[in-house]
Amino acid sequence: MREQTEKWIRVARTPETRARIRREAVRERVFGVLVAVAVGLCALMVAASICLAVFQSKLAGRTTWFWATTIGTLLAFALLAMATRLWIAANNRRVDAMYADGRESVGTVVKVVEDDDRDPDTGPYYDITVTAAVAGTVSIRRVTRRAEAPRIGQRLRFRHNTLDPEDLDDVLFVGFVNEDGRGRG
Structure with missing residues (x-):
């Protein structure tokens, strides 16, 4: 993606368009990193939920852990959904910026x-x-x-x-x- 972005920055006719392409490419990278973090959190929360289910007999009567991992998992998946949506929107804005002078x-x-x-x-x-x-x-x-x-x-x-x-x-x-x-x- 970086090579493609640099190619379109060279082709862009105005400094405003070049700045817009750079800005949208940075935004896309930031949201891509956020997606990766959210995937890691989802994996961590799912693993914690599985461990909790396996060791549930030792934690009998302690529902706090159950609710903590359940809510944590739901929040991690919500973050993943939001980050993915923002990443896709940033990608679309970057592509639009690349053709703004076209x-x-x-x-x-x-x-x-x-x-x-x-x-x-x-x-x-x-x-x-x-x-x-x-x-x-x-x-x-x-x-x-x-x-x-x-x-x-x-x-x-x-x-x-x-x-x-x-x-x-x-x-x-x-x-x-x-x-x-x-x-x-």
Whole structure:
């Protein structure tokens, strides 16, 4: 992630955008560390609860330990849920910041490939190759990953930072374009 962030900082056009990318990357790292701490706390509390259950006969009549570990476990899982939510939000803000100075283009889907290494619980993902004519005569190609499969020839709106024709990863999906020209996300 650090290399990707540094690449987008170099591409950013304004000092404000570079500062925003750095700020969101730091925020994402902080929340990532918080997620790791919360996972450790969850493991610790679950282990304490198991130990308490095993040695419950020696602690007969002492329900304080039971409630302490139960409440501690619930709080640890609540912290994990909150930290994960904040980490995902920070990641989304970082990605938005990386494309803040980018150009928005409308391209045509030329290839759709279903991912073979998919998780059966989440369903298929599709690698969508799109081409777009930008800046007059420059034609660029990008690949984005989506959960829904568009049809070949369908138009989609995306953001990109460079005009490099083969920088396939320089893409932020904005939405599909309906026949009337308006987008849908």
